[in-house]
Amino acid sequence: MNLETILQKTYGYTSFRPGQKEIIASVLSGKDTVAMLPTGTGKSLCYQLPGYLLEGQVIIISPLLSLMQDQAEQLMLNGEKKVIAFNSFLTHEEKRQSLMNLRRYKFIFISPEMLHFEAVLSQLKKLRIALFVVDEAHCISQWGYDFRPDYLKLGEVRKRLGSPLTLALTATATPAVKEDIKKSLGITEGSEFIYSVDRPNISLSVERLNSYRDKIERLVELAETLEGPGIIYFSSKKIAEQTAELLRDRGVGSVMAYHGGMDQESRILVQQQFIHGQLDLICATSAFGMGINKENIRYVIHFHMPLQIESYLQEIGRAGRDGKKSIAILLFAPGDEQLPYQLAESELPDNVQIDWIKGWLEENPEVMSSLSQYEEQIRQVSGLTDTQWRVFEDFFQRKSSQGIPLGRVVEEIKVYNQKRLESKRQSIEEVYSWISMNVCRREHILSFFKEEKTEAIRNCCDVCGLELNDFTKKNNKENQENLQYDWKNHLDALLIPGE
Incomplete structure (x- = not known):
């Protein structure tokens, strides 16, 4: 064969x-x-x-x-x-x-x-x-x-x-x-x-700025000058939306936001317009990019600090799939490290929420065998988010099925959540260390995965030396085709399952 x-x-x-x-x-x-x-x-x-x-x-x-x-x-x-x-x-x-x-x-x-x-x-x-x-x-x-x-x-x-x-x-x-x-x-x-996690054709850069306002202005400047297409990642749906609107107001190409709060048809429309060159830039949360088959993305910018080295690599890896030079830029201002900690804590139910659920279950012991049926009621009163509920329900069901009594299950959930939170904090500290250290950024990432840098790379990173002009716009007319694409028929086809 x-x-x-x-x-x-x-x-x-x-x-x-x-x-x-x-x-x-x-x-x-x-x-x-x-x-x-x-x-x-x-x-x-x-x-x-x-x-x-x-x-x-x-x-x-x-x-x-x-x-x-x-x-x-x-x-x-x-x-x-x-x-x-x-x-x-x-x-x-x-x-x-x-x-x-x-x-x-x-x-x-x-x-x-x-x-x-x-x-x-x-x-x-x-x-x-x-x-x-x-x-x-x-x-x-x-x-x-x-x-x-x-x-x-x-x-x-x-x-x-x-x-x-x-x-x-x-x-x-x-x-x-x-x-x-x-x-x-x-x-x-x-x-x-x-295989190695390294993508040698993607240059790595961290730009340290003094304030949120400086980050916004620098972001606009980069979007104006870098050769696209590009993706800008945010940790906030709201800020992704606001920045997309700002960039449009400033005349920065064809820009749209993308996040998990959008309806299915809108998400598919944005994805397909980006893939087919009708959009130059996407302001997105992490919901965007997995599986997107677009080879010519030239830059990825992180406006917010990632929570982990691994997710950062996933997201910058959407650039340069054609093997051509691309760049990943992370913008950082003092205090940016606080948001990842807040996001990490919000993914897990806190002890107050867990204790409330315990009290409610003690008053209603008959529901413990069918907890998922009471999801809406439990979440409404306890304030659990969708992610927090999934974590709690999975742990509770696994432990309860083993015959472990409620009180012990609750204590084990608290211990587990604390370990998860410590693990997430450690991941955030690893990213912050990577941002702060004055050593080759590629080498530091590779060491995280027990790898070594084996070759010298031109435009490796901002620490080793990087010519940003190599990534700025040229006077070309790329991505201007398919302007008459029939989006209605395309969307109709995509939204018919199994066809």
């Missing part, structure tokens, strides 16, 4: 990117595989190509609805009709029809939350699963930067499905997180492919 011939016939590419061929060959040889490839190096091909060569369905577990939709859409745009994104975007009737006809599909994207439902698992068990793919596998680890409680259950789900051939993919996993992935999924033997 000549994989290059199959690659060219199926995708039109003449060669693989580093790591792709080795991972695909491992999967095709029947080995469970854990792979870490940097953001932007084509992880999706590692399950798509084997999927065409293996008999049966490919199940892809994906953490974000937007990511799932993007990946499913890319397959459809490449001519694959037997693909479905099975998630909460589907109506009840669409879910019912899709479940009854899962055998029609070759690629089935599904959120981990959907695997809670026995009806879904029951239908999946009837399939001949050729490959079980866990995308963004770092979400499994309780100590990873983007832990999702629902991912913890994937090991049990995999077991119930007969332990099918499995591929776990991630772009950023420390050695400890990688071991967590294998342990949780029950992968005792198999192959590992761990």
